[in-house]
Amino acid sequence: MAETMENSPREKCGIFGVYGLEDAASTLYNGLFSLQHRGQEGAGIVVSDGQNIRSSKGCGLVSEVFSSRTIKQLKGNIGIGHVRYSTTGDSCIENVQPIIVQCIDGTWAVAHNGNLVNADSLRQMYEESGSIFQTTTDSEVLLHILADPIYRHNQHRIARALAQLRGAFAFLLMRPSCVIAARDPWGYRPLSIGKCGNAWFFASETCALKQTGAQYIRDLKPGEMVIVNDSGLHSEMFVDKQQTNLSQCLFEMIYFARPDSTVFGHNVHNVRSHYGCQLAREHYVEADIVIPVPDSGNSAALGYSRESGIPLDYGFIRNHYVGRTFIMPNSNQRKQSLDMKLSVLPDVVNGKRIIVVDDSIVRGNTARQRIHSLRKAGAKEIHLRIASPPTRFPCFYGIDFATREELIAAGCDIDEVRRFIGADTLGYLSIEGVLSAFKNRNDYCIECFNGKRNVAGTQKRSKSKVECTCTI
Ligand code: SF4
Numbered sequence: 001m002a003e004t005m006e007n008s009p010r011e012k013c014g015i016f017g018v019y020g021l022e023d024a025a026s027t028l029y030n031g032l033f034s035l036q037h038r039g040q041e042g043a044g045i046v047v048s049d050g051q052n053i054r055s056s057k058g059c060g061l062v063s064e065v066f067s068s069r070t071i072k073q074l075k076g077n078i079g080i081g082h083v084r085y086s087t088t089g090d091s092c093i094e095n096v097q098p099i100i101v102q103c104i105d106g107t108w109a110v111a112h113n114g115n116l117v118n119a120d121s122l123r124q125m126y127e128e129s130g131s132i133f134q135t136t137t138d139s140e141v142l143l144h145i146l147a148d149p150i151y152r153h154n155q156h157r158i159a160r161a162l163a164q165l166r167g168a169f170a171f172l173l174m175r176p177s178c179v180i181a182a183r184d185p186w187g188y189r190p191l192s193i194g195k196c197g198n199a200w201f202f203a204s205e206t207c208a209l210k211q212t213g214a215q216y217i218r219d220l221k222p223g224e225m226v227i228v229n230d231s232g233l234h235s236e237m238f239v240d241k242q243q244t245n246l247s248q249c250l251f252e253m254i255y256f257a258r259p260d261s262t263v264f265g266h267n268v269h270n271v272r273s274h275y276g277c278q279l280a281r282e283h284y285v286e287a288d289i290v291i292p293v294p295d296s297g298n299s300a301a302l303g304y305s306r307e308s309g310i311p312l313d314y315g316f317i318r319n320h321y322v323g324r325t326f327i328m329p330n331s332n333q334r335k336q337s338l339d340m341k342l343s344v345l346p347d348v349v350n351g352k353r354i355i356v357v358d359d360s361i362v363r364g365n366t367a368r369q370r371i372h373s374l375r376k377a378g379a380k381e382i383h384l385r386i387a388s389p390p391t392r393f394p395c396f397y398g399i400d401f402a403t404r405e406e407l408i409a410a411g412c413d414i415d416e417v418r419r420f421i422g423a424d425t426l427g428y429l430s431i432e433g434v435l436s437a438f439k440n441r442n443d444y445c446i447e448c449f450n451g452k453r454n455v456a457g458t459q460k461r462s463k464s465k466v467e468c469t470c471t472i
Pocket residue numbers: 188248249250251252394395396397398399445446447448449
């Protein structure tokens with residue numbers, strides 16, 4: 001079940017950027033704070049006043065990394081920020097972004113959300129020709145491509161560099177006097193544009209725009225890069241539109257994004273609520289109450305309850321102040337921490353037939369522990385309903401379930417998963433069910449459910465002619 005760092009799928013990173021805003025750092029802080037759910041390992045901010053670049057970063061939560069004094073010292077009206085959860089590269093301060101480098105033509109900073117599937121080969125190529133990398137993240141390869149004389153002297157430099165990358169990426173780049181935003185041609189990761197007065201905003205999720213006072217304008221198109229500088233906002237496509245098939249990540253909808261965000265044009269709460277309705281149609285069972293596993297099971301449980309007519313109740317209470325379980329040094333402490341994180345309400349579940357709704361099962365250990373807690377509290381029957389299909393294949397695009405061995409549904413059939421977890425019945429939403437929320441069903445990635453390799457993992461490097469006219 002979600003809510004634990006060992007057992008839920010994890011994605012790396014949230015990014016946030018502003019251009020043309022006095023005291024940019026405090027807005028960047030608030031933007032990153034709103035994206036904290038996308039990464040808790042580290043956070044960084046870099047700002048520019050048009051000439052001087054100032055930055056601060058560290059390991060931990062946004063509120064731990066930046067003091068109000070630090071934010072005051074980050075003077076500038078342009079900036080980008082990042083919250084990190086590592087899926088490539090070690091968990092250390094060097095890998096906390098934005099990455100800042102001094103190139104022959106000045107300073108570049110980069111913040112990245114996603115995973116580049118050809119980063120290893122690009123890195124090897126640059127290392128063999130003498131480049132020295134300062135981090136172990138995949139994100140840094142973009143800076144090396146940009147510094148490569150082959151691209152540096154090309155008037156379409158940034159577009160040509162972006163077109164070399166395969167996999168999932170939402171990038172924010174900063175130069176002393178501009179911000180550049182780019183989204184991969186397959187659209188795996190979300191990236192939205194906002195505006196407030198004359199200032200431009202960029203955010204991984206729209207919730208961060210809303211909470212920083214910006215008005216949502218639109219999403220970046222897959223394969224688009226946007227440059228904002230003192231002459232305004234300019235948009236360019238860095239790949240030929242014709243060759244891009246969409247592959248938007250369904251786990252953004254299922255688990256990662258906040259319910260108050262609009263992702264890929266859909267409100268996340270509404271999509272999850274639809275999944276709950278669909279789950280009730282596909283896996284109805286007689287019961288006394290429906291309970292969500294908070295928080296990512298909330299909307300789907302509501303949908304299940306509405307569709308089935310079975311009342312919704314709160315069987316788990318979440319303690320928001322429990323520390324991150326993945327840093328607990330031993331399994332006993334982690335188990336205690338899990339128990340503290342979600343506590344069962346015996347008065348609600350005792351003697352009842354319960355439908356438990358959660359977003360996904362990855363390894364299965366946490367689901368097993370939750371079911372055990374419900375039994376201990378006196379639940380008569382426990383029916384687990386999962387608002388996504390079984391996760392049977394690893395993800396290569398930035399979600400942290402990297403091997404099949406980590407996935408319980410990869411090696412076990414559904415009844416074996418049920419027995420391991422200890423539920424009376426177990427029902428997963430079908431792939432058809434998860435796609436039923438969307439008009440254009442082919443626009444979504446389902447690789448971790450069906451194992452069929454996506455375009456980004458198979459397509460050769462782009463040789464398309466770029467339309468970009470950027471000369472930065
Ligand atoms: S494989 Fe799954 S988790 Fe990875 S991008 Fe595709 S839908 Fe998202």
